[in-house]
Amino acid sequence: MIDENQCKFTDQEVTAAEKQIVEQSKRIEFYLTEFSVELLASKMQNGDFEVPDYQREDTWEDRRKSRFIESLLMGLPIPFLFFWESPATGKLEIVDGSQRLRTIEAFLLGDFALGNLDEMTLLSGFRFKDFPESRQRKIKNRSIRGIVLNEHADEQARFDLFERINTGSKIANKAEVRRGALGGLFQKLVISLAQESLFVHLAPVSDKQLKEREREELVTRFFAYSDGLEGYRDKPSEFLFEYTKKINAHFKEHPEEVDLYQQRFKDVIKFVSRNFPWGFRKSAKGKVTYRSRFEAIAIGSYLALQQRPEIANQSIKVEEWLNSNDFTKVTGADGANAIGRLRARIHFVRDRLLGD
Numbered sequence: 366m367i368d369e370n371q372c373k374f375t376d377q378e379v380t381a382a383e384k385q386i387v388e389q390s391k392r393i394e395f396y397l398t399e400f401s402v403e404l405l406a407s408k409m410q411n412g413d414f415e416v417p418d419y420q421r422e423d424t425w426e427d428r429r430k431s432r433f434i435e436s437l438l439m440g441l442p443i444p445f446l447f448f449w450e451s452p453a454t455g456k457l458e459i460v461d462g463s464q465r466l467r468t469i470e471a472f473l474l475g476d477f478a479l480g481n482l483d484e485m486t487l488l489s490g491f492r493f494k495d496f497p498e499s500r501q502r503k504i505k506n507r508s509i510r511g512i513v514l515n516e517h518a519d520e521q522a523r524f525d526l527f528e529r530i531n532t533g534s535k536i537a538n539k540a541e542v543r544r545g546a547l548g549g550l551f552q553k554l555v556i557s558l559a560q561e562s563l564f565v566h567l568a569p570v571s572d573k574q575l576k577e578r579e580r581e582e583l584v585t586r587f588f589a590y591s592d593g594l595e596g597y598r599d600k601p602s603e604f605l606f607e608y609t610k611k612i613n614a615h616f617k618e619h620p621e622e623v624d625l626y627q628q629r630f631k632d633v634i635k636f637v638s639r640n641f642p643w644g645f646r647k648s649a650k651g652k653v654t655y656r657s658r659f660e661a662i663a664i665g666s667y668l669a670l671q672q673r674p675e676i677a678n679q680s681i682k683v684e685e686w687l688n689s690n691d692f693t694k695v696t697g698a699d700g701a702n703a704i705g706r707l708r709a710r711i712h713f714v715r716d717r718l719l720g721d
Contacts, residue, residue, distance in 0.1 A: 415457070433465060434468065437504070559580035564580065585608075600702070661714045665713065665718065
């Protein structure tokens with residue numbers, strides 16, 4: 366009879382697991398703090414808090430802002446604010462909470478008026494200055510807790526923190542996080558190429574995707590995957606993060622290579638424009654660009670051009686296989702990020718373009 370209480374792992378496996386816990390815990394160093402609402406508003410106005418690029422613009426509609434202030438007035442628990450302490454400036458970069466902080470600043474120091482509220486129905490239209498001084502002081506004295514990831518935490522720790530604390534909510538996506546956390550020559554190149562008019566035409570995205578920098582995500586995937594999949598572990602976000610760090614550092618030492626990467630992308634886009642009638646779209650009227658289809662066409666084309674540069678000036682018939690069930694299958698969503706599926710769709714296009 367098997368003892369259910371008996372550990373199914375060996376002593377060596379348990380020891381290795383414990384070592385990993387200790388190592389990963391060392392990456393996250395933080396401290397707790399508490400801010401008055403008055404101080405938060407003042408720091409926002411004075412620029413003591415830094416809002417990174419990956420934090421969206423002021424996206425809360427007035428209704429949501431009013432509900433947040435109502436929660437503050439009612440004394441309801443407010444979620445923690447998360448910051449990272451910049452080693453260079455000592456300022457606190459907002460990792461999570463920028464919308465709440467903007468709302469506090471707009472209410473206390475701006476002219477924001479409350480809309481229709483669910484509970485405090487008599488406060489509709491009230492601005493902060495409309496409250497008596499006694500109530501103003503009470504609002505200012507309300508406190509909100511913050512967690513500060515200190516200067517010793519590395520970039521990946523910030524990335525992990527942002528991902529995990531936002532699980533299940535409307536968050537900044539991976540492209541936005543990389544944009545803010547990993548500034549550098551490569552990231553600047555990605556931003557520039559994402560705005561190229563021909564690429565914009567070939568790779569349509571929805572308004573929502575545009576705000577979430579979807580084209581920057583596509584450009585990053587193009588370079589990362591076309592440079593090779595060594596180290597890829599079926600998790601694009603980790604692979605792209607590490608790749609961006611590596612190429613930023615490489616470009617810092619070899620800035621002359623930025624132009625080579627830029628030309629690589631433009632050559633592929635021109636090739637796609639000439640040979641693929643709908644660009645990266647599924648149909649002539651397509652309004653979105655699916656990542657798996659983009660990866661197949663863009664990187665497959667690049668690999669084909671690498672093997673046979675002369676096809677750059679040739680016209681290649683792609684309609685037959687582009688509309689085939691085989692291509693639809695390899696670019697399907699099931700297991701799309703598994704390395705086997707990723708290679709299969711890239712090589713499918715490469716081989717068809719080469720006539721193999």
